[in-house]
Amino acid sequence: MTVKTASPPTRDERVAELGAFRSMLRRPEVGAVLGALVVWFFFAAITPEHWIGLGGVARIIDSSATLGIMAIAVALLMIGGEFDLSAGVMTGTAGLIAGLLSTQAGMNFWAAAGIALVFALTVGYINGLMVVKTGLPSFIVTLATFFILRGANVGVTKMLTDQVRVSGIDKVSGFALARTIFNTEITIFGEKFWTAFIWWIVLAIVATWILQRTQWGNWIFATGGDANAARNVGVPAMKVKIALFMTTAGAAWLVGIMNDVRLRSAVASQGIGQEFVYIIAAVIGGCLLTGGYGSAIGAAIGALIFGMARVGIVFVGWPTDWFFSFLGVMLLVAVLVNNYTRKRAEAMTTAMAKARAESQEEDEA
């Protein structure tokens, strides 16, 4: 068999250099990192006395942590090619189930939280199953779930408590330990932090590791890139999608419990409207709306940008009504930057391939 001889090492080195530069530009989270820096410097310039220093950091992190946890899970799902519009309201549902079962039925908080988890995972499973079995867009399927849960959250809470909130969760057994584990206040160098941020960082690392280093990561990218092709070569694409829907539901449960133990109560309207914020954070983090591309770290940074904006607008003293306009602008900029960096990376790859072909022709001549 004819085998092309290996090329001289000099040329290899040149390609490797270009490759390293290109692969940096090619990272999906480039835009998010740049965006985070821009936003940070922006507020640092306007209100340095609040912004720079540990106090500012604590406020920003607090504002981003639970959002970040959700953004990571939603990013995984988006890379797998689907959306979950019920992710926001599910944080409320999980918190309410745990709260109602423990305060109204007298259950231990851990048992109540366990039942809430089973419920959340079941809803995630059903979402996933409906999407893969019917082939309907997940946008529609989970929109339906969103409305069902939204109605049930208020309906059931009112029925059991005659109010739209569940209070007194801190009086039930098992609460103290749950608070310690899920979300408690700690003091670092004199500043108060909520421990949800540790979960956020750990989950970002775990999700990135799964995406980049494991078989499941490969399957998630492939399923989002082309589910049919992935299935053809042996990827259990349906299983992957269902697992991802269960992951967002599981993350929503975690955030719901975090809210319970922090606020010692749960409100029926919790989480409504947040589903789009998660998606926007994931997109700012480099996820393509079409699936098959994105990053968990990017989504975590996308959430950080949000946290900064939310806190910064308050620090500067602007009316908070402008927060959503800011969101819109960020989203637009992010999508444009992502588009640009991806096209650029592709153009460079093509140019490189051409250069390679030409230099090969020269060699042969």
Add this chain to the structure above:
Amino acid sequence: MTAEPILEVQHITKLFGSVIALSDVSAKVYAGEVTCLLGDNGAGKSTLIKILSGVHQQTEGDYYFEGEKVKFNSPREALERGIATVYQDLSLIPLMPIWRNFFLGLEPVKGWGPFKRFDIDFAKRTVRQELLKMGIDIRDPGQAVGTMSGGERQSIAIARAVYFGAKVLILDEPTAALGVKQAGVVLKYIVQAKARGLGVIFITHNPHHAYAVGDRFIILKRGRTLGIWSKDEITREDMIRAMSGADELEALSHELDELARRDAAKKQLELAQAEAEVADELEEGEKLFDE
């Protein structure tokens, strides 16, 4: 040749809604042989091999693998039995790098328990080696497959199937986008796989490729079996005639002749008309001149 076929289908029918893609097709594939699957566009070749590779399930009929009746519910199940396929659409993920595509679905892992991970170094190294064997020198296994040429993509899909095909190798028009040299490499691969004792199923529209490596020829026509021959039962010319349908070919050549004749007749008519017009004009001119 072994007496028992490694893979056999009996009376396979496949419906897509009301479309009959295959109807009562039976075929045998032997280990250490190349079985060519031939036929027109839309004859049902891809549908048949997709049933063999677990993508589709037959509506009716039986599928035996190594003498045992099987039903593959997914391509993964077929792959686990050693049946690897190069699909006509290649089934590569454009946004993913070469090395991730190559091992997709059957990733090599190392480590233990929850720390089990994709052996990335091994994957990158192996991809380079395997593609180098095909005469394709990739410097950067991290290149996205979507940025590669059609022929390069096809080579990746073939190299992947050859690497993973343990018992049966199915190739659906693997040489369609390839240059002469690369097509030659693929034909050599087919012969090598056969020599290793694999059963090879080779779909092509190129009769020369088919006759060069094939041991057995199955021709499908509009979802039905037109005929099955072993190489010593059929000459290349007969095979080509069967592939294109001899009667149809004759009819076609008649039609072409007829068209050509009509064309010529039409041209003559037009010519005559034009001459007549010119003559008229000339006449008129002459009259004017006379006056």
